Amino acid sequence: MWTLRQRALALFLGWHCLAVLGSLAADTAPGAAIRRLTAPYERLLGVYQNWNMFAPNPPAITEWMEVEDTPRGGGAPVVHPGPHGPPSAAPVVFGYRRAGKFERTVMKPNEKALRRAIIDARCARAAAAGAPLARVRFLRVSRPTGAPPSAPLTRAEVHRRPCPP
Amino acid sequence: MSPAAGLHRLLFTPVDARSLGLMRILLGLLLIANHVELWAELHPMLGRAGWAPLAAAQAEPHRASHYDVVPDGPALHLVHGAGLLVLVAFTLGWRTRWVAWAALAVQVAIHHRNPWMQHGGDRVLRLATLALCLVPAGAALSLDARAGRGAPTVPALAHRMVQLQWMIIYGATGAEKLLGRTWRDGSALLLALGNGDFQRFPHRLDPLLALPAVRALAAGATWATLAWELAFPLLVLHPRTRRPALLAGLVVHGGIWLTMRVGAFTPAILWGYLAFLPAGALGAWAAARSPAWLRPPAAGYAPAPPEVPR
Numbered sequence: 048m049w050t051l052r053q054r055a056l057a058l059f060l061g062w063h064c065l066a067v068l069g070s071l072a073a074d075t076a077p078g079a080a081i082r083r084l085t086a087p088y089e090r091l092l093g094v095y096q097n098w099n100m101f102a103p104n105p106p107a108i109t110e111w112m113e114v115e116d117t118p119r120g121g122g123a124p125v126v127h128p129g130p131h132g133p134p135s136a137a138p139v140v141f142g143y144r145r146a147g148k149f150e151r152t153v154m155k156p157n158e159k160a161l162r163r164a165i166i167d168a169r170c171a172r173a174a175a176a177g178a179p180l181a182r183v184r185f186l187r188v189s190r191p192t193g194a195p196p197s198a199p200l201t202r203a204e205v206h207r208r209p210c211p212p
Numbered sequence: 213m214s215p216a217a218g219l220h221r222l223l224f225t226p227v228d229a230r231s232l233g234l235m236r237i238l239l240g241l242l243l244i245a246n247h248v249e250l251w252a253e254l255h256p257m258l259g260r261a262g263w264a265p266l267a268a269a270q271a272e273p274h275r276a277s278h279y280d281v282v283p284d285g286p287a288l289h290l291v292h293g294a295g296l297l298v299l300v301a302f303t304l305g306w307r308t309r310w311v312a313w314a315a316l317a318v319q320v321a322i323h324h325r326n327p328w329m330q331h332g333g334d335r336v337l338r339l340a341t342l343a344l345c346l347v348p349a350g351a352a353l354s355l356d357a358r359a360g361r362g363a364p365t366v367p368a369l370a371h372r373m374v375q376l377q378w379m380i381i382y383g384a385t386g387a388e389k390l391l392g393r394t395w396r397d398g399s400a401l402l403l404a405l406g407n408g409d410f411q412r413f414p415h416r417l418d419p420l421l422a423l424p425a426v427r428a429l430a431a432g433a434t435w436a437t438l439a440w441e442l443a444f445p446l447l448v449l450h451p452r453t454r455r456p457a458l459l460a461g462l463v464v465h466g467g468i469w470l471t472m473r474v475g476a477f478t479p480a481i482l483w484g485y486l487a488f489l490p491a492g493a494l495g496a497w498a499a500a501r502s503p504a505w506l507r508p509p510a511a512g513y514a515p516a517p518p519e520v521p522r
Contacts, residue, residue: 049216049220053220053223053224053367056223056346056367056369057219057223059346060223060346060369060373063342063373064376067377067380071380071384086274087273087274090272090273090274090275091274091275091276091320092316092320092338092342093319093320093323093324093327093334093335093338094335094338094339094342095335096380096384097332097335098332098380098381098384098385098388099385099388100332100385100474100477101389101400101404102385102388102389102391102392102395103388103389103390103391103392103393103395104392104393104394104395104400104403105394105400105403105404105407106403106407106409107403109407109408109409110409111409130256130257130263134408134409134411134414135414136414136415137414138412138413138414138416139412139473142249142252142473143249143331143473143474143475143476144252144253145250145253145257145329145330145331145475146253146256146257146263146329147409148328148329148330148331148475149257149263149264149326149328149329151409152328152329153328158328160268160271161265161268161328164265164267164268164271165263165265165268167265167267168265168267172261190408192403192406192407192408193402193403193406193418193421193422195415195418196414196415
């Protein structure tokens, strides 16, 4: 016999399954309609479904980020490593650096707002430190997967933003 | 049997609480390891002067994070330390009904403060914790049970939720990979193994991966992995195919763990395999190996009744 608690739990599970379904089919019209309903729940508990690990294809490049600061009032641009920098050449038996994941996310095409916010914060900090910047650029540094460490690197601009006056 | 009765049986059949106790302890240890590992990057990833701008995090709707209001410096360490205490309490099964939700809140707060550094392993851990929030996860092998708040059985709801979720994970990732050219032409595994962002032993495997025999083997392994992922949701449904499917998973994820750095994903996904094992046998195994101080006093603790077969 169903108790009230069991009914509530079954209802919750049904709701959770609906959210899963909407999340997995987000690119379809019914999926999008479900997501309008369930997205707040997914976001609030951080339980959205996205299982594209190495899918549809593993990345074909090894990539990391560089940040180029151009000082206000002239001076040569200064290039800094991103939060992670180039991948280590030493074996990493334990440990996972989230900065690497963060860098890869920052360079994704759909993360413009994040890049703008990082640059604005960087500009504000530089101004507060008495060394104002004119412009900040994010660069993607990469080499093809499987290429030796000595292989030439490719640098491409990901984002460029002037600092507010 | 009516559909309602069938659903009731599926979700609320009593299962050995000790199997859930073992799952709680192992999940707790994973959460602790994940939480402690973040300490090394606490300020760059969660601090106000770090890389993740608070304004960008707060621009997202439906979120809440106590990390938002914590200043950099010792306070950030204190707050992170408080989160660790919650996870330890969850692992030990202290006031588990409430602490399980608090353990979920700790993870969600980190996710909301910096969603950009999160990986699939974090998501799996949150989903696993949510499943354990819905049942008395501290009914056995816990301080709760020691204090007389235990029970020999728990509803199978958490086990079912984990089983369903894991079937979805494998089915969804398999379907997504079917769309990829490299999974179809057999080169995906080589690409993944050769990627410097993930290599555990950077460039040490490169000469091996260039050998024609290894490349052919890797192509076969790519297709086998894809077929196994797509078939996983069906294979685990039948007791006869469940064990080979789980063993194949152990091999695949073990291989990934040995060669690649994918954060907590490997242990988190393997944790879910426990939900597919016979709860009675798993519970007995766990109870025989658990420390005495996590077991309830012998008197008044009845052994779990036999399970209803799935």
